[in-house]
Amino acid sequence: MSSLGGIYNDYDDPQLEDLLDEEETVILQPKDGWVVPDPVAAGWSWNGNVLRLTRQAFTSSWDVLRTFDFPTATFVGCPSLEAKSSQDFTKAVEKVCGGCTKVTVVHNKDLVIRLLNTFKRVAELVLPHNIRLQSCLSEDKLTSNHPVKVIKGDMCGIGAHHLLLDEVTVLGLVARCEKLEHVDMNLDEILELLPIPFIDAGKRNPALALPVSNYILGSFRHRITLDNIAVNSHVNFHTLQMILSSNKCPSRLQIVTASDNVIAMIPCFENVTNLLVKYINGICSFTLCFSKMSRISS
Incomplete structure (x- = not known):
């Protein structure tokens, strides 16, 4: 590292x-x-x-x-x-x-x-x-x-x-x-811009799907235009649901979010071995996900 x-x-x-x-x-x-x-x-x-x-x-x-x-x-x-x-x-x-x-x-x-x-x-x-x-x-x-x-x-x-x-x-x-x-x-930015081509390509031919080993969902910086870089884009509940429904199994996951619902969904990614989470909406109750994860691991 x-x-x-x-x-x-x-x-x-x-x-x-x-x-x-x-x-x-x-x-x-x-x-x-x-x-x-x-x-x-x-x-x-x-x-x-x-x-x-x-x-x-x-x-x-x-x-x-x-x-x-x-x-x-x-x-x-x-x-x-x-x-x-x-x-x-x-x-x-x-x-x-x-x-x-x-x-x-x-x-x-x-x-x-x-x-x-x-x-x-x-x-x-x-x-x-x-x-x-x-x-x-x-x-x-x-x-x-x-x-x-x-x-x-x-x-x-x-x-x-x-x-x-x-x-x-x-x-x-x-x-x-x-x-x-x-x-x-930053995968969620692409999914929000072009969700249909991503999902359709993956369903028509698995070889055309985007990478599954490393998911960055939300970012400390993201691109709006060539001249405009914004701070803290964050993944929403809908995008996370869309990814889970496509049966992807990433081993590395980064999430930047302002949603408790997104935090609660983290345990659904059962194959993750490398996790980075940033919450940008005040104090986050990480027990929403980590209590579940500890029960899974035990």
């Missing part, structure tokens, strides 16, 4: 905390047994486990790097892939890292859809301290079915320990990412 500026996420990478203040750094992890080229090129640093490069060295060395297999890549403080001033860097990313299965982008500046179209084989996409609101236009689409299973991230800069994804992005993930198991996003 990593705190990353006071925000708790399961990034499973103790080195991330040390990278937050770095800029224009690329870290590549090769397969076991990789033999470092001799002599080591300027701007390269090899510690026996990972290859660390400046962005400039990565960009200028892409023709050499592309001959090796790097399953894991981390980009820290690098420019957007869409930036016209850094198209050489974008080309290097596509040539060297297009086959990576795990990609971490610290201080990400790109749309998730753009990243998935670039990293076509990535199974785990990690976006700590993401600084891009994920609001797509209808033409921003995944170009093909994608094998991604996990999309993790946060927006600590505005106090959100999840990504701010709009409904266009989410429905694009539903349509193209059949293996998706986990997304750090």
Whole structure:
């Protein structure tokens, strides 16, 4: 469990905390047994486990790097892939890292859809301290079915320990990412905007349903428009009923609510092993749910 500026996420990478203040750094992890080229090129640093490069060295060395297999890549403080001033860097990313299965982008500046179209084989996409609101236009689409299973991230800069994804992005993930198991996003916001597509997609084909392992219902921050970030959206009783009726069984549950009725429904999520609850309507009687949960566990 990593705190990353006071925000708790399961990034499973103790080195991330040390990278937050770095800029224009690329870290590549090769397969076991990789033999470092001799002599080591300027701007390269090899510690026996990972290859660390400046962005400039990565960009200028892409023709050499592309001959090796790097399953894991981390980009820290690098420019957007869409930036016209850094198209050489974008080309290097596509040539060297297009086959990576795990990609971490610290201080990400790109749309998730753009990243998935670039990293076509990535199974785990990690976006700590993401600084891009994920609001797509209808033409921003995944170009093909994608094998991604996990999309993790946060927006600590505005106090959100999840990504701010709009409904266009989410429905694009539903349509193209059949293996998706986990997304750090405010689910109730999407359900309130587009409840029918979510439920219908799940009933027509379970593979198209949104992730079931990690449910964030209500948020410390949420998106109203691209220019308007609100404080404390909260899940209501109706939305929780809708989720329960779809027979989802999340193992991780975050709830921000102002409703005693929502608190009382928490024990209905019987498979939850990781729970975070915030009540924003005065003093909450958590005995509404925890007395039931203690009886269940006993």
